[in-house]
Amino acid sequence: MSDNLMRVQPIRNGTVLDHIKAGRGRKVLDALDLIDKGTTITLLMHVPSKKNSSKDVIKIEDRELSESESQKLALLSPGAHVNIIRNFVVAEKNVAELPESISNVAICSNDNCISNNERGAKTKFNIIKGNSLSIQCVYCGRKIAQDNIIFI
Amino acid sequence: MKHVVSISDLSKKQILSVLKRAKELVPVAKGKKKSKSLDGKILATCFFEPSTRTRLSFETAMQRLGGTCIGFADPSATSHLKGETLVDGIRMVAGYADAVLLRHPQEGSARLASENSEVPLINGGDGAGQHPTQTLLDLFTINEEMGKMEGLNVGMLGDLRYGRTVHSLSHALAKFNNKLSFISPDSLSMPSYVTDDLSCEWSSHNSIEDVLNDLDILYVTRIQKERFPDLEEYKKVASAYIIDSDLLKNAKSSMRILHPLPRVTEISTDVDDTKHAAYFRQAFNGVPVRMALLEQLIGGEK
Numbered sequence: 001m002s003d004n005l006m007r008v009q010p011i012r013n014g015t016v017l018d019h020i021k022a023g024r025g026r027k028v029l030d031a032l033d034l035i036d037k038g039t040t041i042t043l044l045m046h047v048p049s050k051k052n053s054s055k056d057v058i059k060i061e062d063r064e065l066s067e068s069e070s071q072k073l074a075l076l077s078p079g080a081h082v083n084i085i086r087n088f089v090v091a092e093k094n095v096a097e098l099p100e101s102i103s104n105v106a107i108c109s110n111d112n113c114i115s116n117n118e119r120g121a122k123t124k125f126n127i128i129k130g131n132s133l134s135i136q137c138v139y140c141g142r143k144i145a146q147d148n149i150i151f152i
Numbered sequence: 153m154k155h156v157v158s159i160s161d162l163s164k165k166q167i168l169s170v171l172k173r174a175k176e177l178v179p180v181a182k183g184k185k186k187s188k189s190l191d192g193k194i195l196a197t198c199f200f201e202p203s204t205r206t207r208l209s210f211e212t213a214m215q216r217l218g219g220t221c222i223g224f225a226d227p228s229a230t231s232h233l234k235g236e237t238l239v240d241g242i243r244m245v246a247g248y249a250d251a252v253l254l255r256h257p258q259e260g261s262a263r264l265a266s267e268n269s270e271v272p273l274i275n276g277g278d279g280a281g282q283h284p285t286q287t288l289l290d291l292f293t294i295n296e297e298m299g300k301m302e303g304l305n306v307g308m309l310g311d312l313r314y315g316r317t318v319h320s321l322s323h324a325l326a327k328f329n330n331k332l333s334f335i336s337p338d339s340l341s342m343p344s345y346v347t348d349d350l351s352c353e354w355s356s357h358n359s360i361e362d363v364l365n366d367l368d369i370l371y372v373t374r375i376q377k378e379r380f381p382d383l384e385e386y387k388k389v390a391s392a393y394i395i396d397s398d399l400l401k402n403a404k405s406s407m408r409i410l411h412p413l414p415r416v417t418e419i420s421t422d423v424d425d426t427k428h429a430a431y432f433r434q435a436f437n438g439v440p441v442r443m444a445l446l447e448q449l450i451g452g453e454k
Binding site: 108110112113114115117118119120121137138139140141142143 | 158235237238239256257258259260261263264278279280281282345
């Protein structure tokens with residue numbers, strides 16, 4: 001831990017996404033649409049970790065995650081930690097857990113699905129946990145593997 | 153049972169109950185007995201793409217039971233063209249009828265509509281998705297023809313990749329513990345998202361001759377020209393999967409052929425007069441099965 005602290009400064013207020021699956025950090029950055037928002041972001045990749053052999057870490061200053069952002073994180077890296085920092089102290093510690101279903105978080109990859117064609121329609125997927133994680137469109141039934149999920 | 157969007161919405165018990173009632177309703181479906189079980193009830197038939205059998209058999213079913221139908225046979229005369237959403241259209245029509253039958257070109261449309269319908273919504277086909285009443289009538293036909301619908305060896309032939317009827321039917325037949333043989337060219341084979349979920353024994357074949365003599369049921373589907381970019385390729389494939397009376401000499405005498413219709417060339421007309429042909433009886437069966445389903449959805453007390 002002290003090694004990690006040497007690499008980047010602690011943040012005063014914001015969110016630290018810890019224990020992200022090694023190598024997934026960039027995808028998380030993209031999915032959560034964190035870049036280009038003006039906040040300072042630190043991405044650490046392949047940080048040595050006791051729990052797994054290595055992990056990615058993202059530090060986001062002056063910002064907490066919304067519900068749908070936590071869900072996106074959970075889909076990309078189930079079990080990642082969401083630590084809310086207030087005045088340099090960890091104020092809340094949460095684990096990004098997979099919900100049973102998600103609404104308006106991802107889009108269906110089936111172009112002919114009604115959710116892609118009806119004005120104002122929300123998308124809805126059930127989460128299928130198994131050997132590999134996937135989501136299934138509640139409307140058309142299309143199954144989408146974790147790596148192919150397109151986030152809204 | 154409120155809405156019928158997918159065959160998997162129905163439990164085995166519910167399926168059996170519909171089929172049992174359908175059997176009782178056959179004389180009514182044929183006009184030999186009268187029924188008023190849906191007297192005063194209205195079914196709205198909303199066809200956002202054309203269909204002949206589904207629409208006509210539902211209208212007949214409704215009228216044989218003393219009910220009536222409102223609706224449209226194609227969307228050109230509706231506010232859909234003015235840009236009305238499906239959800240708005242369904243909310244409106246649900247206020248005019250006791251049940252809504254929806255046929256729509258996009259997958260998932262029936263599920264979305266059911267979420268916004270106060271009255272029972274029946275999926276009459278949503279794009280390449282589900283068509284549960286077709287599956288019910290297929291099961292009914294198999295049961296009628298064979299006297300049972302479990303422990304059978306059922307072959308499915310033709311376009312297994314895009315054919316929604318064979319997808320739903322496979323799931324339903326798996327529930328009743330049948331053995332399935334899928335016969336198609338490689339390019340039109342049964343998708344893994346269907347076979348992955350099958351709880352029964354199944355196998356894939358390129359040639360009908362490999363399995364024909366073992367089959368109790370042969371379910372034939374149309375190979376659509378649109379699926380082939382190359383017309384020559386289509387002709388080659390289509391001609392390799394034609395059922396004629398000559399081929400059927402190797403079949404069990406009790407073997408029955410089903411087809412959701414319309415057929416083009418995949419079943420030669422010389423099969424029509426053989427004992428194997430069950431597809432016109434199958435088309436009729438759509439009436440009693442849909443009557444039974446409508447009774448259960450909106451019939452109230454008997």
